[in-house]
Amino acid sequence: MKVNxxxxxxxxxxxxxxxFGFRKPFKILCDGTFVHHLLKFKITPADEALANILNxxxxxxxTRCVLEELKRLGPExxxxxxxxxxxxxxRCEHExxxxxxxxxxxxxxESNSQHFFVASQDTEQREQLRQIPGVPLxxxxxxxxxxxxxxxxxxxxxxxxxEARSHMTEKEYQLFKNKFTTTLVGDEATNPPDEDNDLGDHKTIDLQPVKKTIVARKQMGIEDKPQFKRKKAKGPNPLSCKKKQKRSLENQASGQLKEKKEGDKRSRKRKRSRKRPNSTETTS
Structure with missing residues (x-):
């Protein structure tokens, strides 16, 4: 079988x-035309050939009706x-x-609840079975x-x-509606209408400190929008403008002593004398 x-x-x-929820092992419903095709082209064993297709x-x-039809067709x-x-x-319930x-x-x-694959060579039969959901051919x-x-x-x-799964069914909608009405009735029983006015007063009281904080914030000079300051030109680095310090006398004296010692060391270096060969030795 080719890769494609x-x-x-x-x-x-x-x-x-x-x-559609098909599961292994797959069930294949064969008619007489398909069985005849397998024998004619020697596609045997049939279960292995179909297993290679479906992996x-x-x-x-x-069915019994297929067997009875093959009997009627005669010795051929x-x-x-x-x-x-x-x-x-x-199982088919046909007398x-x-x-x-x-x-x-x-x-x-109507919905192929037993998850059958249908194998047939009849084109008209396949055409009508395509109109049933969940029937592979x-x-x-x-x-x-x-x-x-x-x-x-x-x-x-x-x-x-x-799309139908994403929406409520009529039964689910009625259940939700009944539950919503029961919750509303329970809330009205626990909270009578007189208490609603008190709740309104509490809401106004809760909003007052919020307004005060906003006023206080404006008095302090804090604005909502941030203001960006422009960068001013800065002067030179003060360390770069610092004057050079003069060397102290002690440092100068120590520097002179170091220079003298170095000069003495250079003068004390021994020069290596090399002996030159005499002219007599060369001539001999």
């Missing part, structure tokens, strides 16, 4: 698991009938054999199996359901 195909299938599976373990189901579908009998039979589409609709219900093309991406109806259904 794997990514698409993974996105589709995550959409149904996060939005999870699977359980294959069918005998091999398909034997393969379909090996699948798990989902007589019904069309697979009608049977699947009743098994799935699987079909085959030659020797490859494909998982259909979510239809526009599926995405619109999820969008509307999320």
């Amino acid at each position: 195909k794997q990514k698409k299938h993974r996105k589709t599976v995550t959409f149904y698991t996060s939005c 999870a373990t699977v359980k294959l189901f069918t 579908t005998l091999e398909t009938l034997e393969a379909a009998r090996q699948l798990i039979v989902a 007589r054999c019904e069309h697979p589409l009608k049977c699947f609709k009743e098994v799935i219900g 699987i079909f085959g093309l030659r020797n490859a199996l494909h998982l259909e991406p979510p239809s526009a109806f599926q995405r619109e259904y999820i969008k509307n359901s999320e």
Whole structure:
């Protein structure tokens, strides 16, 4: 399976698991056309092939109506009938054999509460099942199996359901309204209307010290807006203008002694005498 195909299938599976609550192992409801396609193109074992698409373990189901339909088609579908009998039979309450589409609709219900994947090669059947929320569809093309991406109806259904969750239902609104009215009645019982006037007086008293503080603040000369002072030109650094101090006599004398000692040391240095070879020695 190609990488792009794997990514698409993974996105589709995550959409149904996060939005509709599908869980592993996934249940796949197969009709006779899909089982026949698997045998025709030798896509066996079927559970492993479907597990590779969904990247999870699977359980294959069918219904009694599908088995009865395969029996009626005669010996041509005998091999398909034997393969379909090996699948798990989902419960359908039909006394007589019904069309697979009608049977699947009743098994799935209005919202696919049992979380079935539907595998079918019938295009009309897939078209009608797309109108049921939460029904992922699987079909085959030659020797490859494909998982259909979510239809526009599926995405619109999820969008509307999320918006509905963010608002109150009528029942919740009535509960909230009743609770609010009971709290108001309780407050009126505890606080009679005479006490409300007293509460108003208390409010005016509480506001008076706030006004006083504002007046006092203005008297002190403090303003709300900050004022920035301009920087004035400053004079030179006083340390740089300081006069040089004269050396004391003691320092001068000590400096002269140091100079004399250094001169004596320089004069006392021994000069190394080098002997020159005599002319006689050179001639000999």
